[in-house]
Amino acid sequence: MAIVPGMTDLTRPYWENANAGRLVTQRCGTCGRGWHPPLPACPHCHGTDLGWQQVRGDGTVYSCTVVRHATHAALADQIPYVIAIVELAEGPRLVTGITGCAPEDVRVGMAVRACFLRVADGIALPYFEPA
Amino acid sequence: MIRREVAIVGIGQTQYAKALPPAAWDLAIEAVTAALADAGIDPADVDGMCRFAAPFEPVSEPMLVRALGIRELTFFAQSPLGGEALGAVVAHAAAAIVAGLARVVVVYRALSQSKGGRFGRADRGRSEPAGDIVVPEEDNRSFAWPYGLMSPGQLFALWAARYAAVHGLSAEDLTQALGSIALTQRRYAHNNPAAMMRDRKLDWDTYRRARMISEPLRLFDLCLENDGACAYVLTSADAARSLREDPVYVLSATQTLSPYREPMGIYTDDLLTLFPPAAAERLFAQAGVTRADVDVAEFYDATSFMPLRSLESYGFVPDGQAWRYVVDQGTGPDSPLPVNTHGGHLSEAYLHGMNGVLEGVRQLRGTARNQVTDAAVALVGAPAGSAMILAR
Numbered sequence: 171m172a173i174v175p176g177m178t179d180l181t182r183p184y185w186e187n188a189n190a191g192r193l194v195t196q197r198c199g200t201c202g203r204g205w206h207p208p209l210p211a212c213p214h215c216h217g218t219d220l221g222w223q224q225v226r227g228d229g230t231v232y233s234c235t236v237v238r239h240a241t242h243a244a245l246a247d248q249i250p251y252v253i254a255i256v257e258l259a260e261g262p263r264l265v266t267g268i269t270g271c272a273p274e275d276v277r278v279g280m281a282v283r284a285c286f287l288r289v290a291d292g293i294a295l296p297y298f299e300p301a
Numbered sequence: 302m303i304r305r306e307v308a309i310v311g312i313g314q315t316q317y318a319k320a321l322p323p324a325a326w327d328l329a330i331e332a333v334t335a336a337l338a339d340a341g342i343d344p345a346d347v348d349g350m351c352r353f354a355a356p357f358e359p360v361s362e363p364m365l366v367r368a369l370g371i372r373e374l375t376f377f378a379q380s381p382l383g384g385e386a387l388g389a390v391v392a393h394a395a396a397a398i399v400a401g402l403a404r405v406v407v408v409y410r411a412l413s414q415s416k417g418g419r420f421g422r423a424d425r426g427r428s429e430p431a432g433d434i435v436v437p438e439e440d441n442r443s444f445a446w447p448y449g450l451m452s453p454g455q456l457f458a459l460w461a462a463r464y465a466a467v468h469g470l471s472a473e474d475l476t477q478a479l480g481s482i483a484l485t486q487r488r489y490a491h492n493n494p495a496a497m498m499r500d501r502k503l504d505w506d507t508y509r510r511a512r513m514i515s516e517p518l519r520l521f522d523l524c525l526e527n528d529g530a531c532a533y534v535l536t537s538a539d540a541a542r543s544l545r546e547d548p549v550y551v552l553s554a555t556q557t558l559s560p561y562r563e564p565m566g567i568y569t570d571d572l573l574t575l576f577p578p579a580a581a582e583r584l585f586a587q588a589g590v591t592r593a594d595v596d597v598a599e600f601y602d603a604t605s606f607m608p609l610r611s612l613e614s615y616g617f618v619p620d621g622q623a624w625r626y627v628v629d630q631g632t633g634p635d636s637p638l639p640v641n642t643h644g645g646h647l648s649e650a651y652l653h654g655m656n657g658v659l660e661g662v663r664q665l666r667g668t669a670r671n672q673v674t675d676a677a678v679a680l681v682g683a684p685a686g687s688a689m690i691l692a693r
Contacts, residue, residue, distance in 0.1 A: 267449070
């Protein structure tokens with residue numbers, strides 16, 4: 171049983187790109203700034219000419235925690251798992267998981283690279299692995 | 302300015318327990334009725350009502366207006382979110398009174414987690430149908446839940462882990478700091494007949510060995526889950542003085558909201574900056590007091606990490622120093638600033654900070670079980686920066 175993101179018109183492009191193996195953030199066509207999560211208008215210049223920009227995929231672990239107690243029945247068999255906030259090289263942060271190492275080995279400040287985990291038909295989640 | 306123009310004249314609460322038979326509506330009526338009786342005010346005379354908004358607060362203004370026989374509300378206001386509403390409801394009540402929009406304002410909070418779902422369980426205790434769970438997008442939940450970030454405790458763990466990393470704490474340093482807070486608040490609760498943990502001992506061994514929920518936070522680093530209701534009544538200072546000899550004056554009340562606070566900060570500029578520092582400066586400037594004037598603090602503590610970080614955020618201890626401060630000086634009765642003298646959310650009960658307001662009022666009336674000698678000024682505040690300064 172997977173937990174998959176419901177989508178809105180605003181968020182759907184993010185997940186469609188992830189499904190195609192591209193990590194993107196929203197970007198303002200007027201002032202060029204990027205941010206995540208997506209918004210209906212540019213929070214900097216208030217422009218509404220918005221697009222999506224692929225990021226390099228490099229990032230750093232900003233914070234992390236190993237979850238040892240399931241707060242949802244769907245997660246009981248994944249305990250222990252790690253949740254991380256990764257800060258992309260471009261600046262925005264996102265909530266993610268870390269693969270390629272034990273949950274206990276993830277450290278704040280660790281260099282990571284984006285990868286993708288298919289969890290359901292048409293849905294791949296951005297994850298990160300040690301760089 | 303609201304400074305000393307408004308006062309709390311009545312407080313009321315229900316029993317606090319893991320599960321109470323009455324529905325939230327009944328609990329709200331009980332607490333509000335008790336607060337009005339404490340104030341000596343006839344419920345029919347209530348003309349203002351301030352509350353936390355849905356989905357947090359299940360009891361609406363219409364439900365109380367018809368159940369209490371209130372003649373007419375001339376002012377009502379709701380505040381969104383949880384901790385963000387703590388001081389906001391007081392600010393709204395005070396503003397209404399000062400502006401002449403209402404004379405008697407009730408603030409209430411009723412919780413029936415046993416029936417309405419526990420905040421700590423993402424599945425609300427219901428069994429889901431088989432198949433993938435689709436997370437409807439709201440407040441960026443769809444970007445978090447697929448990774449298993451689904452409950453407040455996990456988010457608080459991310460805050461605490463960042464704090465430890467930024468300030469160079471070892472896991473043991475953090476355990477000692479958080480444990481000091483948890484144990485001190487448990488000891489306060491032992492003197493408090495209303496506290497759910499009044500008879501449950503908590504020593505270092507039990508604290509350390511308890512289940513790790515989400516590293517670095519253990520079971521006793523997270524608040525209780527319970528049913529119950531709290532309420533208090535505000536009037537103008539003049540009206541207050543005709544009602545009782547010990548009105549508790551509101552010196553200031555703040556609310557603050559900045560980008561990505563919802564519902565709790567993940568994408569904020571700095572994960573450790575829980576609210577703009579300007580909000581704390583406003584709180585003190587509008588009150589006309591300094592940190593040194595505060596005799597007791599009731600800090601919203603959904604987790605033990607919150608009082609620790611609140612000591613810094615509200616300016617009592619420099620950033621990065623509170624972990625050492627709580628180990629060396631503590632938050633107990635003999636410390637420079639007693640914190641959560643009722644046991645807090647960790648050991649009295651979890652009422653979204655409202656029970657902290659009631660304890661602040663008791664401290665200033667001189668009727669608290671863990672009374673701070675000559676307490677004259679109390680700060681009641683949430684880590685979200687919504688807070689109030691009260692004084693006798």
